[in-house]
Amino acid sequence: MERYDLLYRLYGNFDADAVRDAQDFVDLLPPLGSPVALSHWQAVDDELTAKKDRIRRALSDGDRYAELAARATRDQAFTALDLYTKYGRAVNALVLDVDETLRSAGQTDNEIPREVLHLLTQFHEEGVPIVICTGQTLENVKGFAIQGLGNELVHSGNVSIVYEAGTGVFTPGHGSDTKRLLYETLDDPVQSVFESVRGRVISDLPDALRGGVHLQGNEFNVTLKPNFETGSDDAEEVIDGALVYLLDLLGEALTDDPAGPDWARAYFAERDPEIAGVLDDRDALPTSEAAEIPDDVRRTLERVTVAYYHADAAELSAVDLNKAAGVRAALDVLGVDDPFVLVMGDSKSDLDVMSWAAENECGLAAAPEHSSPGVLEHVRETDELVFPRGDAASVLRTAYALNLLVD
Template identity: 60%
Template sequence: MEQYDQLYRLYETVDTETLRAYQEFVDLFPPLSSPIALDQWETARDELDERKADIAEEFPATGETYAEIAARLTREEAFAALDLFSKYDRAVNVLVLDVDETLRSAGDTDNEIPRDTLYLLTEFHERGIPIVVCTGQTLENVKGFLIQGLGNEVVSSGSVSIVYESGNGVFTPNHGPDTKRLLYERLDGVVVDVFDAVRGRALSEAPDDVRHGCHLQGNEFNVTLKPNAEVGSETAVEIVDEALCYLCGLVGESVAEATGADVTDPAGVAQTFFAKDPEIRAVLEEAGRSTDADVAGAPSAMLDVLERIDIGYYEGDAAELVSLELAKPTGVEEAFDVLGIDDPFALVMGDSKSDLRVMEWLAETDAGLAAAPDHASKAVLDHVRARDDLVYEAGQSSSVLHIVYGLELLARLDERRS
């Protein structure tokens, strides 16, 4: 209770709102070449240092840590961090972060990672906490915006790993032969044959609306159909829905051919199989596609392959073919291996079912925290709320990072005391 009492006194007696404003100014608006701007920055830094020094005097033994907490965390964030420390008695030692609609949002952050989020990530890096970026995007795309946001020195430091294409590959600079692990090379030949066939036919045999309205994302392995229209627009929703219907059928035909299965309606079997996902079922039924084929009666060789792959549907954004054997948890586990993380306690931030798999994988061994934006899928939100309720508003990913930063400060304080 002592910690709770001291935090309560801290936020009751200190003007933490003004303190955070000074800290944010000093962090996000560093000295510039302009003498006037430099003078303003130095004045703010001096005021910040004085206010922190006052806190350090007011709280013997814990003052410096409490000053840092007060300068960066709101009252709610600080008590959330203390609750987590009381529950888990340890700090997060690795960050596992999705990007799109998690760190950044097309609707709330202009599809850029906010500056305060980037700053916090560099702070975690400075404190020796590895960062695993786990995304469905291509490697080149991820490398580009990470270098732009965090700088090449951080990205190439050896403590940043990129799990790309939802687990098809892992890129961890400065790790010699383990710098790039191509996980899709480990798949059975028949699965690779299906992906090759679908990739080769995805646009060439597509209906006119799909062929002219979509493009293939430049993946190394996954087959992802993206709309040419603005993501989330009415046109994009329509074209992605049509692309999903087409992709389900194409996958069924390709699996039947690769396995030599004698099936009258392979497209119908695949549609019914993937209609286990309620969102996919709704799209297929709206389009009048069959979802009642006799899946149980399909050849076992065909079912074996179908059970090892998946169709991803993201309304107005993408329809894609992925391997369940190369889901995000597989990639994250590989990243941990390269980074040398034997006893992970991770923060996992994500919004989709592929992120949920990582959250569930770590939850099995109580090896981390899960966080999600409030617009995440229902299944993700149900999981996150049941764990620690780390749900944040769109575009406010820094709020969870602040909590985890506070958790790390409290854990270090506890280590010094013991």
């Protein structure tokens, strides 16, 4: 109980909010060119040092608690201590989704906040590897990662990018392991399905979808995205249509039997209530039962995934290529042999990573409050690290505080 007592003293006897505000000012608003700005920054920095010194002198292990005051709110610090009591481990890798997790179209103008970027830099300076785990293409991710974190950090050898939801892993600075193309491990029947669908997906677009969707520039996955604002009514309409179209293309790639598209609809409708709901809304429910699917067709269907992201994307991917597989490969390249990761994400693809971490007792899961229901259920049943939309910094601060508390 000593550490709980010290936290009560820290946040009860000292103005920790003022310490944290000063630290944020010093970190996020560095000295500017004008003498007045420089003078003000220096004054705040001097006062921050004095406030930390008072904590250091008053508390045993004062360096640790002065830094806690500067980095975490009272609630974040106590949550971190609860996590330390439960797990007794520091986070030794960050696994981070980007869209609607680190950044939010509704709350952060689709930019990763400066506070978040600075916290990631702090973790990096402490030697904690960063795995960016996203459905986006590699070039997109590399672009904003370098812009936000800097070329030196991204190419430090301690950052890995899992792109296209596990299709490949890019870890600069690791020689022949710098880029692992995980889709090359798939067998020929699965690869041929993807070649067929990709070869037809644009040329055979129905008139109702032309001008409304585009093919994301993936290396392997087939992803249709809306030409409208994500989440809008127009985006919902075209993505719902794109889902039905993608299922039918898949069915035609699986077999020459005319029932192929109906079998593909039946298979995924049985497994995903969201897909079943879209098919129902569009009067496109299958006439076949999933049990009627021939064994050879079913065996291939079991190797592929059709994912639906409401008013955002319809995607064909491989079962063996998911974010969890990509994260395992990234941690292997990074040399994280005994992982205890912080997984932050909002979608069903992120749930794969969260479930892997929970099943293997190798990490924590956190999610924004607008995440998909399955993600929220998992996070609330584990460590309840649910944060407001656009506020990924709050969980990163909690994880940083956890690491400060671990001896």
